[in-house]
Amino acid sequence: DTEVTQTPKHLVMGMTNKKSLKCEQHMGHRAMYWYKQKAKKPPELMFVYSYEKLSINESVPSRFSPECPNSSLLNLHLHALQPEDSALYLCASSQGENSPLHFGNGTRLTVT
C-alpha cells in the first residue's frame, strides 16, 4: 500500500471541463510534486512545492494549475485540456529536497 494517496484513480474529461486531481500524504513530508507520465516514458516533473513554496517547470502549460492548501495536501486543477494531455499523473512527496521520492499510484487521465 502506498502512503501517498491520489484521487480519483481514473478521470475522463472533455476539453471544456474543469476538474481537479487530489493528493494526500501523512508522512510529514515537506516537499510534494506533480509528475506527468506518458505511456512507455519516464515521469516528467511539472511542479514542486517545497515548504509550501512553489517551483514551476516553465514548459508546463497554464491550463494546469497547482494548489497546496497545506503541507499534507496537493491539488492539480485542470481547465481546457487537450487530448495530448491524456497521461498518468503522479503525485510524490519527499522528506526534504535531498530525500528520495515516494509516489502515489497516479490518476489515469483521458481527455476526449
Place this chain on the structure above:
Amino acid sequence: AQSVTQLGSHVSVSEGALVLLRCNYSSSVPPYLFWYVQYPNQGLQLLLKYTTGATLVKGINGFEAEFKKSETSFHLTKPSAHMSDAAEYFCAVSPWSSASKIIFGSGTRLSIRP
C-alpha cells in the same frame, strides 16, 4: 548537468536466471543514484538508493546495485528472477542537494519467461 542512460529498453530473462539491468550516469557533482520499479497501473516504488558510503547497495525484493565511480555505472542485479519481478525499472540521478532535480532514465521493461 546530469543525465542517465539505461541500456536496453527491454530485457527478457528466464525465471531463476540472473537479472542485470544497466545504468550509466553523467554528473558534474557528487550524485545520488536510485532505482525505481513501476508495476502496471501503479506509481513508482523505490527499490534502492546510493547516497554516500558503501558502494554496494541492497534494496527490497532481493535487488542490489553497485556504484562504480570509475565506470560511472549503477547497474541493478538480482541473482534469481521471479515472475513477480516483471515490471518497468527506472534508474535516476539527482544532485545530493535536490530531489526536485532528479533525472529519470528512459526505463527498462523486464519480462520473465516461465
